[in-house]
Structures are given as structure tokens and as C-alpha cells.
Amino acid sequence: MSEAETKEQNSEVLVLKNSRVEVEIDPRGAFVNRLVIDGQDVLYPRTLDNPTRGGLPVLGPTPGPVEGTGWGNLYSPQRMPSHGTDRLVDWTVSKQSADSITLSRFIGPSEFDFAGVKEYEIKLLGSGLQIVATITNHTDSPKEIGHALHPYLDAREGFSVETQELQPHFPLTPKKSVKLDGQGLSSVDFTIGANKYSMETDPGPVKWILWSDKPEDYVCIEPWYAGLGSGVLVSGESSSDFSVVIQKHPASSSQVS
Numbered sequence: 277m278s279e280a281e282t283k284e285q286n287s288e289v290l291v292l293k294n295s296r297v298e299v300e301i302d303p304r305g306a307f308v309n310r311l312v313i314d315g316q317d318v319l320y321p322r323t324l325d326n327p328t329r330g331g332l333p334v335l336g337p338t339p340g341p342v343e344g345t346g347w348g349n350l351y352s353p354q355r356m357p358s359h360g361t362d363r364l365v366d367w368t369v370s371k372q373s374a375d376s377i378t379l380s381r382f383i384g385p386s387e388f389d390f391a392g393v394k395e396y397e398i399k400l401l402g403s404g405l406q407i408v409a410t411i412t413n414h415t416d417s418p419k420e421i422g423h424a425l426h427p428y429l430d431a432r433e434g435f436s437v438e439t440q441e442l443q444p445h446f447p448l449t450p451k452k453s454v455k456l457d458g459q460g461l462s463s464v465d466f467t468i469g470a471n472k473y474s475m476e477t478d479p480g481p482v483k484w485i486l487w488s489d490k491p492e493d494y495v496c497i498e499p500w501y502a503g504l505g506s507g508v509l510v511s512g513e514s515s516s517d518f519s520v521v522i523q524k525h526p527a528s529s530s531q532v533s
Contacts, residue, residue: 290369290377292400299398299405305363306379306396308332311405313524316471320428320494330494332427334396334409336362337388339424339502359426361387367396375400383421390419392510404473404523411518413510420509422502424485425520428494433469435495445486448495454486464497465525472525475499479518 289309290301300310302322309322309331322331338360357364367379376399383390395410413419429435437446441461445454462480466473481499488495501508501518510516 290372292375292377292398294375294400294402296403297400297405299400301377301379301398303367303369303379305365306334306367306381307363308398308405308407311522313404313473314471316433316468317430318468318473318522318524320430320432322428329490330428332407332425333359333363335359335424335426335498335500336394336422337383337390338422339426339498339500340422359424360422362394370395371397388421390421391415392419394423401521401523403526404521406519406521409518410515411508411510412515413512416512418509418511422500423508423518424481424498424500424502426496426498427475427522428496429466430468430493431488431491431495432493434467435491436467437497438465438467438472439463442484442486442497448486448488448491450491451489452487456484456486458483458499466495466497472527474521474523474525476521476523477519 288303290303292299296314298312299308301307302309307322308319310317311319319332320330340359365381367381369377370380371378376397378395378397380393380395382393385391392414393412397408399406409423411421411423437443441456442464458481461484462478463474463476475497477499481501483500485498485500486496499520508516
């Protein structure tokens with residue numbers, strides 16, 4: 277049986293927990309601060325001492341500047357800070373149940389060429405976590421907008437990737453990002469310590485970004501929906517959904533009984 281708890285820090289922190297999975301969520305920036313499966317940190321924990329590293333930030337309304345689009349003009353310290361404003365603003369808890377929390381926020385023209393709502397559902401699974409971002413366009417014309425996730429996967433117990441397309445790029449060079457075409461690559465398999473995990477996306481991303489400044493502590497494998505003519509194109513008065521699942525493989529060795 278799952279339970280939802282609330283803990284008090286400098287801001288309200290929400291906790292979802294079942295017998296195997298625990299997730300800590302900060303509505304300020306819609307951060308997943310921690311993801312623990314069978315007692316193992318899958319995400320490098322985000323702390324108040326170092327809030328810009330760790331956890332799982334959501335990036336948008338553009339994850340970064342995109343050449344050849346109007347996004348580059350909007351991407352400035354005044355209009356659009358690094359990785360966008362999603363991770364900086366207060367989100368509203370719009371729905372909450374025993375095994376899920378949905379956060380929402382409005383995105384308007386003062387930030388980006390868009391007017392609508394982004395919802396962010398964080399849901400417990402039996403052996404992991406699902407995040408579904410729903411972007412609703414409230415205008416009467418199609419709008420392109422960016423979305424990405426930036427998971428800091430914990431590498432302190434050892435980290436490796438099993439997905440063939442990613443293996444040539446590991447180990448990562450600190451502070452050097454690698455951009456891979458997301459075409460045909462909708463899931464990534466990786467190992468932390470002795471346990472195997474997967475990250476599955478639906479739909480598959482436009483590109484994957486690999487990055488770390490401290491690969492001995494964490495590795496970032498980021499699904500991005502952002503690119504010239506290939507971001508999240510939302511038709512007028514409609515919505516688009518984007519799902520990411522991070523879960524432990526059934527055959528992994530350690531499991532809390």
C-alpha cells in the first residue's frame with residue numbers, strides 16, 4: 277500500500293512511498309530531489325547545500341538555445357535563464373493521491389511565445405517512477421515549445437551503460453556534453469552498483485544529451501524534446517503528453533524484502 281507524506285524544510289517537500297520506492301518532490305521548480313529503489317539511490321540526492329546539482333530537474337519552456345529559431349532571441353538572462361524557467365518557479369499541486377502527485381504551472385508570453393499550461397504528473401510504479409508532462413496550448417494556432425528532463429543518475433557505487441549507442445561515449449569527459457540523435461532510441465539501460473535499471477521514453481526524444489562535471493558522483497542522461505522544427509509542436513487548443521519511466525529491472529540482484 278502506498279502512502280503520501282509531507283516533510284517540512286525551508287519549503288514544503290512532498291514524499292511518495294511504497295514498499296520498494298521512495299520519491300521526494302519539491303514543488304519549487306517541480307524537482308524530484310531523490311529517487312530510492314530498494315534502498316539504493318538511483319538519483320544523486322539534491323540537497324539545500326547544493327540545489328543546482330542532483331535530483332531530476334524539468335527543463336522548459338526551452339531546455340537551451342536552438343539555432344535558427346526565435347528561441348535564440350528569447351534565450352537571455354532577462355527572458356530565459358539557463359535551461360529555462362520550469363525549474364525556478366513555484367508549481368501548484370493540482371492533484372494528489374496515494375501514489376501520484378500532479379504539479380501544474382502557466383507559461384505565458386512574458387516568458388516564451390506560448391500561452392498555456394504544463395502539467396507534471398509524478399507517479400509511483402511497483403519498481404520505479406513514471407513522469408508524464410502534459411503541455412496544453414490555449415491559443416488557437418500551433419505553437420512549438422521545448423521540454424526535457426535532466427536526471428542526475430547516481431554513480432557513487434559505480435555506473436555503466438548497457439545501451440550500445442551510448443557505450444562509446446563512456447566514461448564521460450568532465451564538463452563536455454555529448455549530443456546524440458534520439459531517432460530510434462527511446463530507452464536506455466544502465467547499471468548502478470550491482471543493479472540494472474532502464475529509462476524509457478514515449479515518444480522517443482529528439483536527442484539525448486550526456487553530461488557530467490563530476491562523473492565519479494553522477495551521470496546525466498537527458499531526453500530532450502527541442503530542436504529546429506522538432507520541439508514539442510502543440511496544435512491550437514490541444515495537448516501533448518511526454519512520458520519517462522525509470523525503473524529497476526526484475527532480474528536485478530538486491531531487493532528489500
